[in-house]
Amino acid sequence: MKVRNSLKSLKGRHRDNRVAKRKGRMYIINKTNPRFKARQG
Secondary structure: OOEEEOHHHHHHHOOOOEEEEEEEEEEEEEOOOOHHOOOOO
């Protein structure tokens, strides 16, 4: 999982990427290709 300041650029890397907010943190989640996971905050 990558930790980044901005997730906007990471969201466009794969068409299945989704932005989810959990426990005050922003996550990029991808069920089909889990290597695109990322976290902010």
